[in-house]
Every structure is written in C-alpha cells, then in structure tokens.
Amino acid sequence: MGTNLIWWSAIALETVVLCRGVKAALLRKYPLFYAYVASVLLIELLRFSSYEFASDFYQAFYWHTELVTIVTSYAIVFEIFRGSLRHNPAVARLAQTLLLVVFVLTGTYVASDLLHGGFVSLPRVTAELGRDLRYVEGALLLVMLWLFGRYRISFGRNLLGLAIGYSLLVGLDVINLAFLFLPGNEFSIGLRKSLPITYLITLIIWCASLWSSQPEPLPPAESTIDRDYAFLAAKTRAALAHLSTRVERTLRP
C-alpha cells in the first residue's frame, strides 16, 4: 500500500512538473531536463505495469530501466552546466577541462572495476554498470558544485531548484549504491527504503522551483568588467605582495 502510494505520488508529481513546464514556457528553456522527466515518467508507468501484471519479469526490468534512467540523467548535468555558465566563459572553459579529466579518470576506474568483476548474470552486470555510471555522474556533479561555490556563480530560482533537487538525488543515491553492493550490510536495506522518499522530495523541489519562469541573473555590463585575465591576476598578485611587505615591515621590531 505504502509502495503504491509513493509510486503514484511520484507519477503525479512528474506529471505536474511536465505540465507546469509547458504552461510556464520552461520547456524551451530546459529541454533536456524535461526530456529526462518525461522519460522517467514513461519508465515509471512501464515499471508499474510490469509489477502489476508480470511480477517475475519485474526485477530484471527494473535494473535495465534503472540503467536507462541513469544514462538519461546525464542530460541534467549538461543542462545545469549550460544554464549556469553562460555568462562566465572562464569558468565554463575551466569546467570543460576539469569535467573531461574527471570523466576519463572515473570512467577508466569504473571500466577496470567492471572488467575485473567478471560476468555473473545480466541483471547483475546491468546493475553494476548503472552504479558505476552514477559514480561518474556524482564526480562530475561534485566538480561543478565546487566551481559554482568557488567563483560565486549566481543562479536564478529555476536553475537553482533544478541543481539542488538533482544534487540531493545523486548524493543520496551514490551513498546508497555504495552500501547496497557491500555484502552483508544491513544498513543499505534501510537506506534503500528511504530513497523513494528522497526522490519525492526532489520532485517537490523541482515542482516548487519550476512552477513559474523566474528571471535569470543579468550579466554585467561590458564597461564595468575587465575581460583580460592576465591583467586582473597581476593586479591581485601585486596587492598580495604589497600586503606581505607591509605586514613584515609592521612586525619587524
């Protein structure tokens, strides 16, 4: 009964997010995000049908569709990246390099882990691939969140809600998957049960923040900023050098 309630609530909330996206004209602004929500909604409906009418097939179907869900969720990483760094070319360039490095590193680690694991069964391999792809996604998201904090990137309410909800989902899913694949760990059972509720919270955050189109932060006027990085860095370096000389002079007896 409880499972069904969560299921139906998720389906209802996903429908609301999509409907509001159409009504508030946000579909054109964040097309990848809405494509993801639509694909998840479709998968949820198919899973529900499978659970009700072909329960033997459900477990294998669940892990296959989970893999599809994780792969499509990469679209949100791209959507956040594209939306947030439009006016910050330096951070966008830095992020591109860092994301590529992180993707190659974690991808290599995951591929070697998968090859060493051996082929046990198709659902197991699918589940492990899904888990590893989530880890890569988590690493990419972490790099982006770190850059946003470091360079004080400003967000509009829509994009912020999208990023916060998604981070909550990925962060908890990464922790959960780590425990789930640990043999004989009882902690993961409780954690796994809490995950659908986390997903509902994420959907509520998305629903609230994407209810209507909110203005994005404006880019600074060209005349008020300096586009030359070398000049700016030299000025800051000079200020720090000047400071250390003066502190030293003050503290000398």
Next chain:
Amino acid sequence: MSGLIPIVLLGTLILIFSGRLLVQWSRRSHAQVVTIEDYSQARAALDSVFAETAAIKRIFASEDMEFISQAGTGDVQRFFLKERKRLAMQWVRMTQKQVAHLMDLHLRLASYTYEPSPRSEVKLTVNYLCFVLASNGLMILLWLFGPFEAVRIVAYTVRVAEYFCSVFSLRLEKIDPVKLS
C-alpha cells in the same frame, strides 16, 4: 570496505556543496553584479588597513611595555597587555577580512574573463592559502603570548628562515656541477 569510504565521501560532499550553493543563493542580495570599480575599492580598503603605519607599529612597540613594567602596578600591566592584545588581534582580523573580500572579488571578476590561466589561479590560491595560514598562526601566537612576545617569535622565525635561505643559496653556489655529473 576500503572502496566504500571515497564513495560515501563523494556523496556527502555533493550534499554539502549543494547546501553551500543554497546559502550562497540566499545571500545573493548582498552580492550583486561585481564590477572593476568594486575591485578597486577593495584594494583601496586593504591599503587603508595600513594607512596609519605608525599607529599600527605602536601596537607592537616593546618600549611601551617596558615603560609600563617599570612605572605601572600589576593591574595596570594586565590591563595594558589585554588592550594591546585586543587591538593586535582586531588588526589581524581586519586585514584577513579585507584580503578575503579582495580574493572573493578577484574570483568573481575572473569568471567573466575570456582567457583564464589555471596556473596563475593555482599560484594565487597558494599565495592566499599561505596568507591565511600565516595570519591564523599569528592570531594563535597573539592569543597565547600577547603582541610583544608574538612579534619577537615572528621576528626570530623570519631571521632563522632568512639565515637558512642564505646558507643554502651559498652552498648551491659552491657546488661543482662537474663533480655531480
């Protein structure tokens, strides 16, 4: 089990950083679009910390302490030391605040540039971290020993470091590269 720790750390960091993003957004009214004018003002504010150089040097002047030790009672000495300690710590804190503000503006302005240099960014970050470390070390010394002893310790450390640097550079000059090969 060892593989579990980095993954749990990854998940936890995602949650922490997203929380930070939320805090950053809630403070957005204080952080409007930054301009080069704000940056110049921050530099001027940092310079103003040192505007009264003589007055700042006075905070750490050991002659004052010597005078109070000779002329004042124990209570006066304690009060004097307490006041000077408070002033010295306030000055360090103010400098820290101004430098942090300048770095914050630098990062925000740097995000708008076209050709960022990751190497320069790393160098600046290292410089800033060195400053944070040194200033916090100074704060601990001020809190533990008071301004006069702290300055003596700092001066001694700087002298020793300079001595070692000159000794090593002299040794390097004397090394015969032919014998090394």
